[in-house]
Amino acid sequence: MDYSRLSASERRTAPPAIAVSAVAFALGAPEGAELGDSGDTGPAGGGAGAGATDAGEAAEGTPWLPLVRRTREPFAGVWALPGGPIPWDETLAESAERTLRATVGASPGYLEQLYAFGDVERSGRGQRLVTIAYWALYGENDLVAPADPPVEPENIAWFSADRLPELAFDHADIVEYALWRLRMKTEYAAVAHRFLGGTFTLAQLRRVHEAILGTEVDPANFRRQALAQGHLVDTGDVETGTRHRPAKLYRFRER
Amino acid sequence: MDYSRLSASERRTAPPAIAVSAVAFALGAPEGAELGDSGDTGPAGGGAGAGATDAGEAAEGTPWLPLVRRTREPFAGVWALPGGPIPWDETLAESAERTLRATVGASPGYLEQLYAFGDVERSGRGQRLVTIAYWALYGENDLVAPADPPVEPENIAWFSADRLPELAFDHADIVEYALWRLRMKTEYAAVAHRFLGGTFTLAQLRRVHEAILGTEVDPANFRRQALAQGHLVDTGDVETGTRHRPAKLYRFRER
DNA sequence: GTAATAGTGTCTATAAGACAATATATT
DNA sequence: AATATATTGTCTTATAGACACTATTAC
Structure with a gap:
């Protein structure tokens, strides 16, 4: 899966890589979750700017979503949507849900496919990357008592959709589209309760x-x-x- | 790309294959196009059952769409949506449009992504296949004077959405979803003129x-x-x- | 009783649908 | 004039929004 070692011609003939990414909304960050503030915050940062509200049932009033800090190039150190490659034995939706369990520690109450993003050179390298984006909602009960503890919790934080940091790849576009979809009336009327x-x-x-x-x-x-x-x-x-x-x-x- | 030669374990580790498929609607078959009637019709079949209307601006009143008869396994001889693998230097939309040009002989007046289908075992074999489905509309002017003649026209026919033959893979589901999308009012209000x-x-x-x-x-x-x-x-x-x-x-x- | 929010009633503006009536072309 | 469809008008009904009003609990 490490396409960076391939030569230019090898990259051209290799099939596009596929990954899923998930935009998971909740009406507040879960208890004890790390909170991001579009910059970089310590484990329980003091009252920084005007923005950050205090923890617990944080800042209702806007949707929040979890992000993961990348540890590898490209975009090492930059925040990105939870996601990854698709194992051979998972459906697309299963792969999105497993990724979310690993990030959030629990399964979402609702999961729906958003869009397939597949522009040439999305990753900034020669290798093609097609991302199937998913759209998830967490309700109050979905966030209590994480069944599986999040993997590498130090690289995970929740952000208000109002105050997002810079995002890797074209993930900012994906979040924007997910927010638009969330606001489409005919859609959310049946899912808001989640x-x-x-x-x-x-x-x-x-x-x-x-x-x-x-x-x-x-x-x-x-x-x-x-x-x-x-x-x-x-x-x-x-x-x-x-x-x-x-x-x-x-x-x-x-x- | 011929995954059928791989062993079971090789198939399991191979990344999923990606392809595009396109559901292309028009309000009638183009002039001179082969017409299908959910069974098998000769080049200009005589008046068979009650259904088939005569050629030319055929059978208005329902949407029509082009299908391609598969020449290889799996599903050899069965009708399927136009589509194919994604070359390394094309975006998803470009790939869908090129496929339609090769099938219909002209570019659609409208093209939009529909959904990504990616269940395990979709192809009936071990190899994973993820299909990005597109949704296209052809207007009257889009169908006159094909710029490029269709490739292998003998394996292409237009069918009324009312009377579709058996379709390969899960293409019947894809067409059904495309028809539903076509009928969603908020969507088609802005595209019907196409x-x-x-x-x-x-x-x-x-x-x-x-x-x-x-x-x-x-x-x-x-x-x-x-x-x-x-x-x-x-x-x-x-x-x-x-x-x-x-x-x-x-x-x-x-x- | 007071405060605070739950829940109801009513009025208006807007949009959708049924359908009658009128307008303007061809033959 | 007869015909056929375009175009306009009007009425009814359903729905969305603004906002006044009543109900019920905690304190």
Whole structure:
């Protein structure tokens, strides 16, 4: 797989290499995760600029995503999307999911193919590289109690989609496309609930939409529209521990 | 590229092969093209069953697409989507377009990536095959006067999307997905005009929508909606040669 | 009671669909 | 004039958004 040793003519006849990359969104970084701030932050960096919010359920309000710092050329030391080559016995989706388990420590609640990127010279060398990009969503419950600890956690950090560092390859384009896709209404209407746990209030679901769209949404109209879809089921339970009228809890009806 | 000679263990370590396939839609078969009828038809077969309409601007009303009969195993003799491996110096889109030129004899008016298919064992053998599927539209003007004559025309035929033969690999799934995509309203609103020439009447554009959707559309309402989009420009010219009031000719405003 | 958010009602503006009516060409 | 389709007008219904109002809990 080390194509850098090949001669120019060998590179020309070698078949293109294939890899998957994954843009994994969550509404906040997981507990205890390393947080990136578009520059370089220490393991628990003090209050640097104006941007960084403190840890824990970090900075809701925008989508966050995990990145991996590359250890090899090209782009050694630069942040990149989780991903890698495709083993012979995995489907594309399986390969994306395994990569995410190794990076995040858990499987996403939703996974969907995004696009195949395959321009000539994408890698900056002669060897062709075709990247099948995937799009993943992590809900609250998907991020608790990592089954497998992340591999090399020191090279993994979560970033707000608002404040991304420089990215390797054309990964900035891929993230931009993933964000656009996330905001396409017809698409996210059926997946927004995956940012949450199994049950949720309409206010929680509304805040997911607000985070995705970056705008405020009228609670009354949102309620009507969300319920009219017929995808939400009233569980009969209500929220507890609030200092006001508790809200009904709903769950999503799969089909 | 002949992976069939490899041993099982060699196949397991070989990187997946990559190919492009293209689903190319037009509103009828081009002049003089071979027409398929889900079975096997001679060069200008007589009136067989109820289905086959006669040649020329064949059977409007549904989308048509070109298929290629495979000459090698696997699936020798079976119809398949145009496509093939990706040369080292082509982007994915370039590869799809070149394949279509070789099959149809002309470049499509529109080309867009559809999806990457990459299940294990897609080819029925050990070797992995990842297919990047493309989606193309040919307009009336795109099909006249083929610049390059099709390669091996005897193995190429056009089929109505209604009456497809058995297809190789998982190409039936790919066509089904392409048809679904074609019918998604938000997508086709901006591309339907590509089935037509540079100028067209609103009735022609409406018939494209009817063909895609498979339903009738109210002329009055369609007119209002189409004009309200702001994408149509009145050329000032009108249709001629009709036996009734001539319609205004419009063209599409790019951007 | 007060505060705070859950949840309902209502009004308006906009868009979609059904369908009648009018306009303008050919024959 | 008869015919056929283009083009316009109008009515109804569905939907989205703004926003006032009521309900229910914690404190």
